[in-house]
Amino acid sequence: MVTPPGLGTGPPGHRFLGSLSDYNADPLAFMTDVSRRYGDAVPLRLGPLHAVLLSDPSAIESVLVTQNRSFRKARGVRRLRTLLGNGIVISEGEPWLRQRRLMQPAFHRASVARYADTMVSRTTGALDRWRDGATVDIAVELRRLTLEIAVETLFGADVTKDEVRLVGDSLELAGAQLQTRVSSLLMFLPDWVPTPGNRRMNAAIARLDRLVYRIIEDRWRSLGDREDLLALLLAVADGDETGMSDRQLRDEVITLLVAGHETTALTLTWALYLLARHPAADATLEAELASVLDGRPPGLEDLPRLRFTEHVISETLRLYPAGYLTAREAIHDVDVNGYRIRKGNLVLMSQWARHRDPRVFEDPDAFRPERWTEGLEKQLPRGDYFPFGMGPRQCIGASFAMQESVLVLAAMHLRFRFELASNDEAVPIPQVALQPDRPILLRLAVRGERVSGQERTEHSVDD
Numbered sequence: 001m002v003t004p005p006g007l008g009t010g011p012p013g014h015r016f017l018g019s020l021s022d023y024n025a026d027p028l029a030f031m032t033d034v035s036r037r038y039g040d041a042v043p044l045r046l047g048p049l050h051a052v053l054l055s056d057p058s059a060i061e062s063v064l065v066t067q068n069r070s071f072r073k074a075r076g077v078r079r080l081r082t083l084l085g086n087g088i089v090i091s092e093g094e095p096w097l098r099q100r101r102l103m104q105p106a107f108h109r110a111s112v113a114r115y116a117d118t119m120v121s122r123t124t125g126a127l128d129r130w131r132d133g134a135t136v137d138i139a140v141e142l143r144r145l146t147l148e149i150a151v152e153t154l155f156g157a158d159v160t161k162d163e164v165r166l167v168g169d170s171l172e173l174a175g176a177q178l179q180t181r182v183s184s185l186l187m188f189l190p191d192w193v194p195t196p197g198n199r200r201m202n203a204a205i206a207r208l209d210r211l212v213y214r215i216i217e218d219r220w221r222s223l224g225d226r227e228d229l230l231a232l233l234l235a236v237a238d239g240d241e242t243g244m245s246d247r248q249l250r251d252e253v254i255t256l257l258v259a260g261h262e263t264t265a266l267t268l269t270w271a272l273y274l275l276a277r278h279p280a281a282d283a284t285l286e287a288e289l290a291s292v293l294d295g296r297p298p299g300l301e302d303l304p305r306l307r308f309t310e311h312v313i314s315e316t317l318r319l320y321p322a323g324y325l326t327a328r329e330a331i332h333d334v335d336v337n338g339y340r341i342r343k344g345n346l347v348l349m350s351q352w353a354r355h356r357d358p359r360v361f362e363d364p365d366a367f368r369p370e371r372w373t374e375g376l377e378k379q380l381p382r383g384d385y386f387p388f389g390m391g392p393r394q395c396i397g398a399s400f401a402m403q404e405s406v407l408v409l410a411a412m413h414l415r416f417r418f419e420l421a422s423n424d425e426a427v428p429i430p431q432v433a434l435q436p437d438r439p440i441l442l443r444l445a446v447r448g449e450r451v452s453g454q455e456r457t458e459h460s461v462d463d
């Protein structure tokens with residue numbers, strides 16, 4: 001392969017496939033090894049695709065921020081169009097900018113604050129169902145909880161339990177089929193080809209669409225005085241002379257459901273897993289919660305003082321970033337900080353590899369929430385730690401996700417101790433998001449002091 005100017009040499013790879021099979025065998029290890037061995041801008045060939053793996057933080061910032069107009073989202077993301085339509089994760093150019101501007105105010109920190117009570121009350125509801133001594137598959141529990149929170153913050157409280165289940169089941173089914181397709185040659189098969197998988201996926205999406213369109217239609221009829229996200233979207237759609245069609249509303253609603261719940265559920269799963277393996281950090285968290293909350297459930301006003309809780313989340317997002325890879329495609333030939341990127345080439349920026357760079361983080365594989373205490377995040381170049389991406393396409397839900405993660409973790413940790421039911425190490429696998437390769441089974445033990453204002457109740461052992 002002829003190396004474009006400014007780029008180092010890359011791994012030799014296979015004559016026809018380049019590094020594709022090495023990448024597919026273990027994408028996380030591949031990205032880390034290649035960046036450490038070959039440097040900050042490494043040319044790669046992945047089957048038919050030419051790519052550059054960027055690890056230079058200022059070049060990453062250039063691609064995502066200052067020179068973002070020279071790039072668009074990569075093919076893999078566009079494949080999700082079947083489910084997400086033209087929602088803001090996928091759209092580009094003017095339509096994206098318009099939607100982003102319309103939706104942005106609903107996600108400012110101050111707007112998101114109004115959802116704190118829903119986040120806590122839904123968590124308390126889940127905790128009330130848990131029993132002392134029981135063992136839970138924590139990823140499953142958290143996925144259910146974050147979906148309930150996402151549905152209620154989007155649609156309000158009047159969606160039934162069955163409808164929440166329908167949303168969860170449909171998203172899971174469609175997600176599984178899309179995942180199979182993104183990671184195999186089926187990627188090139190159109191959605192209408194009636195393979196059994198495509199049929200199941202299309203049926204799941206149709207069920208979901210029926211529900212979402214029905215809710216949108218009901219809500220147009222009585223806009224009322226609501227504070228949920230759909231109300232905000234309808235208000236801007238209503239007031240916007242160019243109009244947001246019901247189809248666009250559907251795409252944004254499903255985009256928010258998809259982007260907004262699994263990522264947070266996985267972050268909380270990894271956080272509880274890490275805490276269960278690190279008793280000292282667990283004890284520090286316990287002490288913070290005891291002193292700040294004094295036995296009552298957390299609320300919005302506690303957030304500024306739940307510093308260590310927040311650092312646990314920041315450190316979890318460093319070690320297990322749900323968004324482990326950000327990819328862009330060059331729209332034209334472009335020079336990025338002296339690295340020449342050709343039109344059509346992919347630029348890969350790996351949160352996984354950047355967050356574990358030993359030049360940036362001391363003892364990078366160690367879980368140390370206290371490393372964030374001295375305002376580390378503000379001192380770091382942005383390309384060294386970017387769990388929510390950066391630039392105009394930065395995660396719109398970052399404040400929502402941080403607020404939810406801190407409140408849910410605090411509420412759970414206050415009520416229960418979590419012990420690993422097995423000592424096996426969970427291995428992260430890069431699917432659409434970074435998930436554990438096995439169920440994380442946690443044994444629950446009610447903490448000695450019960451939440452004040454509630455009666456001390458006996459809990460039965462049910463496993």
Ligand code: HEM
Pocket residue numbers: 073088089090100255256259260261263264267321322323326327386387388389390392393394395396397398400401
């Ligand atoms: C811990 C949880 C989360 C993580 C780690 C995460 C991560 C990310 C990342 C890395 C991106 C940028 C992708 C890129 O540049 O290609 C992104 C975009 C996005 N996220 Fe999140 N996210 C999380 C939670 C949420 C939540 C709660 C919501 C909504 C309520 C959300 C909605 C979105 C949307 C709509 C985009 C696309 C923004 C655009 O392109 O304009 N995310 N997220």
